Every structure is written in C-alpha cells, then in structure tokens.
Amino acid sequence: MKNKIIFLEFNGIPGSGKTTLSNRVIMDMKSAKYPVESYHQVIKKPTRKNLKHLLLYLLRIKPSSVKIGYFSLMYLVTNKKLNHENWLRVISLVVLFDFYQKKSRDNDQEVILVDQGIAQQIISMLYESDLIAEKYVKKLIRYAKKKDLGIFIVNVDLDVKESFERLTQRKGNISRIQKLNEENAIHTLIIQQNNFIKIRKIIKELELESIDVNTQVSIDKNVLLIENYIIKIQNQ
Secondary structure, eight states: OOSSOEEEEEEOOTTSSHHHHHHHHHHHTTTSSSOEEEHHHHOOOOOTTSHHHHHHHHHTSOHHHHHHHHHHHHHHHHTTOOOHHHHHHHHHHHHHHHHHHHHHHTOOOOEEEESSOHHHHHHHHHTTSOOOOOHHHHHHHHHHHHTTOOEEEEEEEOOHHHHHHHHHHOOSSOOTGGGSOHHHHHHHHHHHHHHHHHHHHHHHHTTOOEEEEETTSOHHHHHHHHHHHHHHHHTO
C-alpha cells in the first residue's frame, strides 16, 4: 500500500446494520496497536448551520477535491436528480474526499470506519429513484481509486423487510424512510438495494477492493470477519 491509512467504507440500505457493525469493530479493536475509530470522531465536519465554518473549509480544500464535486454534479444531471437537497450532498462528498486526501497524506498507521462514504452518498442522492446513468458513478469511483487513498469497501446486506423492521425499532436518528408508511418504505428500500447492486458491480469491475457481509449472520461472526480483513489489508 502507498499509504498506511485504511478508510473502511460501510455501505448498505438503511437499517442493514452499518453503524452497529462499525461501532462493534471499533469497540473490539480498541486494544490494537494502531487507532481504529469512526470518521465522525476524527473530523470536524462543517455543516450548513455554520455557514462561516463551511465557507472557510471549502476555501481551503485541495484543488483535486473539486473534481469530485464536478463528477457528483454531472452524476446528478445525468440521473435527473439535481435539486437543493442534493447540492448539499455534493458539498458533503467534497468535504469527505478532501478529508481522505489530507488524512492519507499524514501516512499514519490508522483505520477509520466510514458509515456514510462515497457509495452511500451516491445512493442517498437518488433516494427513491432508479439509477439510470452509470457513467459518472464509474468516473467517481475510478478517480477515488486513482488517488490511492487507502479506500476499502464493506458491502452490508440484509433482507429488505428485516431492514424495515429494524428501522421501525430505531430511536433518535430518524431517517427519511422511517417517515413513510410500510408499503412506500419497503418500495424505497428495494430501489436502493437494486441501486447498490449496480454500484457494487462497478466497484468490482474497477477493482476497488471490497468485502461482503450479511447482518443476518451473528454480529460476532461479522465483526471477526471484518477484523481479519483489516489485518489482511494492514499486512499487504
């Protein structure tokens, strides 16, 4: 590996267990010789509520991060999803990618788990629409791979109905899907699952390394699988 840092992106439909799984991995690997932590713990992410902080952050981003913003905008245009809400997601994607670049430059031996990574943001932009144009998805992922930032993917799967049942039990962080009735929520989850299938094919086609887990299996087995995957990457 060019960089010792590992960015482990978890992607999957809402309720599939991404955050629960990543939190358990962090908890179990606290005793590792190198830091294993969440993206949210290591970045002071600017928000639209603090426009001054956001503007200052954007003025300091690396020029190469702007290209991700361009690809994201073209992705939205080709999929007919350019709206105010998605403009904010483009900014979020630029901030994430800029963080990847700056953090990888430190060349630290560190593992950072990301539960709202590049693939996840791409799906969120579509929300309940089918992916109709893959050109800029490929450009986004190909560009991320070209930068050799140490990005690896954990594809998290769970049956749609079981994901919905988990969502109905969730408290605190309420997603858009939780505000829908059961029929519309399941319909939206099916669309998102199909979109993930398409993007995962692109990830494999472009040879961005990934691993598949199904959270119907016990969490202990999945945590062990991911921990072994991290160790394997670290030893490359």
